[in-house]
Amino acid sequence: METEQTVLGRFGAYLQITPLVLILLTFLIAPMVVILLYSLFKFGPFATQIGVFVIDNYVRSLSFDSATWPALADTIRTTAITWAITLVLGFVLTYYLVFDIIQLRIKILLFLLAVVPFWTSGVVRMIAWLPFLGKEGLINGSLIGLGITDEPLQFLLFSDFAVILSYVHVLTLFMVAPLFNVMARIDLRLIEAAKDQGAKGWQILLYIIIPLSRPGIAIGTIFIVALTASDFVAVRLLSGGTSGTLATSVFNQYAQSRYPLSAASGIILLIILLLFVGGIMRLVDIRKQL
Amino acid sequence: MSALEAPIKFASEGHSRGYYIRTVIFFAFLVFLYGPIIVIGILSFQGEQGSLMFPIRGASLIWFQDVFNPVYAGDFRAPFVRSIVLALIVMVITTLVSFLAGLAFRRGFKGSSLVFYLVIVSLIAPPFLISFGLGIGFTSIGLTSQWWSGGLGAHLTWTLPFGVLIMFAIFSRLDHSIEEAAQDQGATRWQRLRYVIIPIVAPGILAVALFGFTLSYDEFSRSSLVTGTGNTLPVEMVTVRGTAARPSLYAVGTMTTIFSLLIITGTFLSLYILDKRRGLLTGGRVMESENYPKKQGASAPAAE
Secondary structure, three states: OHHHHHHHHHHHHHHHHHHHHHHHHHHHHHHHHHHHHHHOEEEOOOOEEEEEEOOHHHHHHHOOOOOHHHHHHHHHHHHHHHHHHHHHHHHHHHHHHHHHOOOHHHHHHHHHHHHHHHHOOHHHHHHOOHHHHOOOOHHHHHHHHOOOOOOOOOOOOOOHHHHHHHHHHHHHHHHHHHHHHHHOOOOHHHHHHHHHOOOOHHHHHHHHHHHHHHHHHHHHHHHHHHHHHOOOHHHHHHOOOOOOOHHHHHHHHHHOOOHHHHHHHHHHHHHHHHHHHHHHHHHOOHHHHO | OHHHHOOOOOOOOOOOHHHHHHHHHHHHHHHHHHHHHHHHHHHOOOOOOOOOOOOOOOOOOHHHHHHOOOOOOOOOHHHHHHHHHHHHHHHHHHHHHHHHHHHHHHHOOOOHHHHHHHHHHHHHOOHHHHHHHHHHHHHHOOOOOOOOOHHHHHHHHHHHHHHHHHHHHHHHOOOHHHHHHHHHOOOOHHHHHHHHHHHHHHHHHHHHHHHHHHHHHOOOOOOOOOOOOOOOHHHHHHHHHHOOOOOHHHHHHHHHHHHHHHHHHHHHHHHHHHHHHHHHHHOOOOOOOOOOOOOOHHHOOOOO
């Protein structure tokens, strides 16, 4: 009886997972296979030669003087800066919510206030920076009004500054949420015990809170890195397309109908991301953290 | 000895300097978070001379009328309807598929790790590649992707990971003994699902529905190349930003944000009512999680 049910249960589980697998195979894996194929098609002299397989696009992308390397460096720089800011900021915000706010109602209210924009439009929130950053924008207006500068700062709009600002704006809550999940589970008695033993504030932070927050940091890092490194929207809206990240060059090559080159750069970006996330998942068992 | 003399009062100790600094940072962050959207809200009410930048020129409602005026480039009416219809379809599919996947993960099956990794890949795959691959894929089999075909699929690759991970988290907190108790009392498989599991995970299902709807409604990157002849609202907004940018762009941004906030408020209100009713029916919490009582998938925005 019991075994019969288990057999039925196993079979049922396969039925239940089928829709998910079918959807992801059709709309995720199949497109990736298409991209992989395109990255191997010969490009030129006039158009993409579908069905003619060559390795040239990769050779070209990975050659010594290829534009891939500066683009990759730019991606790593932008991602690292965004990651560092969202990590520190996210950590302070979460620490405040978890340890400084004592009343549960206020804790929940402030947490919700900090994360509600997650469910609103990212495009709108990027566009919303336009009135701040322009030549006649609020920031320049205030700086001139206060007499800090005489001329409007040019770097505010259409620059890396604008792009990173909008990443921090849109993505910090991807760090706050997983951090909150692990930090709120830290047993307060651990901290009390450490205090009894004479631990100072920074020692509690360094030896208890940060180590126990590592899984949250890992999950937040996956989100921030994946979303920043592959973004091409903020770049388009706020940097005027001047930014030179790898994701932008994938987009630009596509826009110039150089599909195989775009696909090859895209596959390189995908592989880098998969390796990075795979590495983090080896360090932290995400399934246990859910 | 010293512990007795000085009783531990971790939570109610006097506020340190760090506390005040963190308070300032937190509220400054809230201003940073909400400031820009409030500012474009204000700029939407400009007069006829208004532009995308400051200073504010006059006051009127003409930019809201402009949103619905078909004469100008950037008529947002059709994209708005499309986005809502698509978001509803994505919501239903995401909720159903995630719930079923949650049940499957709970039972366990061969290859569950592989499916889990597939879900993670769906979350981190570069959005542009998905759009690009889908677009070319449709073309190569002689079709043109539309918002309701390729667009729908692209949205699902973004909403399903959140749905599945939330369901995964909810089910992993669900005590097996509750189900076993129902089984001992003679409940069939279907009865256990209908009267035991679904009521307990109902808040989680509602949360998945919220994610499904809002993430689809706001999605741009993955669907940007595959909406075909009919743009969704975010795609239309980015297009308009690139060509004929008028303050109506801010007006539509303001309206869509208010719409999202209404959806979010409605969901949380339902969650609250659900929680109250459950409390009355069961006389206690069925699903107590670790140290803090209110922790449920619903209050956690990202899939931790």
